Amino acid sequence: MLLITGIFVSAFVGSKLIISGLVGERKIEEKEEQELETEEMQLKNLQKTLKRVEEKLEHIDKEVEEKK
Numbered sequence: 001m002l003l004i005t006g007i008f009v010s011a012f013v014g015s016k017l018i019i020s021g022l023v024g025e026r027k028i029e030e031k032e033e034q035e036l037e038t039e040e041m042q043l044k045n046l047q048k049t050l051k052r053v054e055e056k057l058e059h060i061d062k063e064v065e066e067k068k
Helices: 002-023 033-067
Strands: none
Touching: none
16 A cells, blocks of 8 residues: 555656646746745735735624624
């Protein structure tokens, strides 16, 4: 059973590496600094948006609790 699992994992990882190479995915080290800065800015924007949504939901929860 362990041998079958090992073969499956090996085949899956190998296929993933081949596919990522064909698609042209690059490692973080290979990405340009500008791409990394853009991704970082996008992540920060998403965090801000999620924070605002969280605050609005908390506000709505408080209003609902007060009306009970």
